[in-house]
Amino acid sequence: MILSKLAGRPVLLAAGLLAALALPWFIYPPVALDIACWALFAAAVDLLLGFTGLLSFGHAAFWGGSAYATGLIALHSGLPFPVAIIGGAVFAALLAVPIGFLSVRLTGIYFAMVTLAFAQMVYFIANQWRDATGGENGLQGIPRELFGLDLSEPFYFYYAGLPFVLAGMFAAWRIVRSPFGRVLVSIRDNPNRARALGYPVDRYRLLAFVLSAGLSGLAGGVFAIGHGFASLEGVYWTTSGQAVMMVVLGGIGTLWGGAIGAALVVQLQDYLATAGFQETGIVTGLIFIVIVLLFRRGIWGTARHLRAVRRGRRQRATIRRARPA
Amino acid sequence: MLQQAFNGLVGGAFYALLALGLAVIFGMLGVVNLAHGAFYMLGAFGAFIALDSLGLNFWLALVVVPLALGAAGIVLERAFIRRLTPLDPLYNFLFTFGLALILQDLVKRQYGVNSQPYPRPSQLGGTVNLGLFTYPAYQVFVLGASVLVCGGVWVVLTRTRVGMIVRAATEKPELSRALGIDVGRWVTPVFGFGIALAGFAGVLAAPMRAVNPLMGSDLIITVFAVVVIGGLGSVFGSVAAGFAVGLVSALGNYYVPSLSQTLVFILMAAVLLWRPAGLFGREEAL
Secondary structure, three states: OHHHHHHHHHHHHHHHHHHHHHHHHHHHHHHHHHHHHHHHHHHHHHHHHHHHHOOOOOOOOHHHHHHHHHHHHHHHOOOOOOHHHHHHHHHHHHHHHHHHHHHOOOOOHHHHHHHHHHHHHHHHHHHHHHHHHHHOOEEEEOOOOOEEOOOOHHHHHHHHHHHHHHHHHHHHHHHHHHHHHHHHHHHOOOHHHHHOOOHHHHHHHHHHHHHHHHHHHHHHHHHHHHOOEEEEEHHHHHHHHHHHHHHHHOOOOOOOOHHHHHHHHHHHHHHHHHHOOHHHHHHHHHHHHHHHOOOHHHHHHHHHHHHHHHHHEEEEEEEEHHHHH | HHHHHHHHHHHHHHHHHHHHHHHHHHHHOOOOOOOOHHHHHHHHHHHHHHHHOOOHHHHHHHHHHHHHHHHHHHHHHHHHHHHHHHOOHHHHHHHHHHHHHHHHHHHHHHHHOEEEEEOHHHHHHEEEEEEOOOEHHHHHHHHHHHHHHHHHHHHHHOOOOHHHHHHHHOOHHHHHOOOOOHHHHHHHHHHHHHHHHHHHHHHHHHHOOOOOOOOOHHHHHHHHHHHHHOOOOOHHEEEEEEEHHHHHHHOOOHHHHHHHHHHHHHHHHHHHHHOOOOOOHHHHHO
16 A cells, blocks of 8 residues: 555655765765755644644744753663654654643644744753753763764764654655545644534644654754754754745645755755855845745745646646547 | 832833734734844844934934834835735744844844943933832833833723724724725734834833844743733733733742743743633634
């Protein structure tokens, strides 16, 4: 069943996999790892925004929260880093239960505000709880070795982290294509009708929120191990905004579009930073505004739209030809 | 203890002014302005620039800077916000997020991340004897100015014809239109007014707090929590919650310092559990 669905789009899938595998050969490896992590983060946010219709502006709490949890596990337990990463993802999902429980009672812009506020609460806790999180210095020196294998070289760590990202992407794709995912889409399109059909809408939203948080946590954990540190920046609200921005740039509701958005934004910021331009907000904010004003479908969304338009035109032409004059 | 409470009210004055601006903009346009904190920051920098390069003192800045920012707000609404309002509200949210990033980093690029000094106006340099304790005169002035402005807005909204129109257009835009009120005409000035309020708060903050590019982005989220507590779209609720949150966090800071900054969010969670629409919000607004 899964395999037959996978086989439906073998070319795109193979191209995506190949691109993911080849990335660190063409791009500075740490940047490649950032792209992979942010791509999964964006997919997780899109799971909620594009398929459930909830704009979370607080996902930094799960990405950054997991970064801290992953880092603490790796630093203090001596467990290998894959365990730490999974522990971080579980922590993020658990954190999402109370936050989601309170947030999903609201929708739309209210939901965005409330998730944002809760994430800021996590930020303040991370800032104040210095003994555990290191406060403004963050957590440093998170180990990157696996059974004696030294992975501190970013090029090699990329291939150690990639399986997590791919597994997360696959999970997101499975969730969206599952019966559960179809219910989410129906809730997005018409919550009242879904409710009338007997679906417990809030419970579905909560579950989607928790799953999305867990995947964000997975991405944040890989990011923390990959860089060897977890910092306050990861839980700050602009991080949530950046993830949403990648989704919008790639195309809301496209799942894979976020990866393109992530690649462009991370590359651009790396370029600006190496050029000595520190105030990246000017450029990224400008791009964001242009997309919101003029290019709301995003890159992947536009491509898909154009293809659909062309296909529709071709079909209409076929029908016209078939019809006797 | 009493002094702590007073500190809280002064802090609450800023929350109230910002929450009031957010609430009128939200009520009228359905826009949650993420750039509100950036305009507060611009207000403070406006005061600094006015003094530093134009030689305008604090009192002039208190008038000129909010007017200038209000005008900028009007242009912004006309040029961009207006085009996005018919769409999903999330686009305006995202637009103002992008704007906040740009404004903050533009100021950062010009002035760096270090705080800029701003002197207290000489007339308000000393302390005032409030009977039970003495208090810096400037803080008393901030509190008074905020109460006066919030009260003034309240009177305008409830007692005047303009206020009646704005309230009607906020609550039932379709019906107001049917009754011959040109709702669109009122949207722009209300937006400008909300931005001017944020600028006003920023000028007030300049002599008291650090004038810093990041001062707005830290504050705005707390103000969001304030607005959620007070009730989305409720002007009265926003102002009342602003002062109340100021009070609670100052007292919390006194008794449990480690919780000081998270207290407001705990408060928000409690209110959401009890009343998802906020203390003064209407359920139907959700």
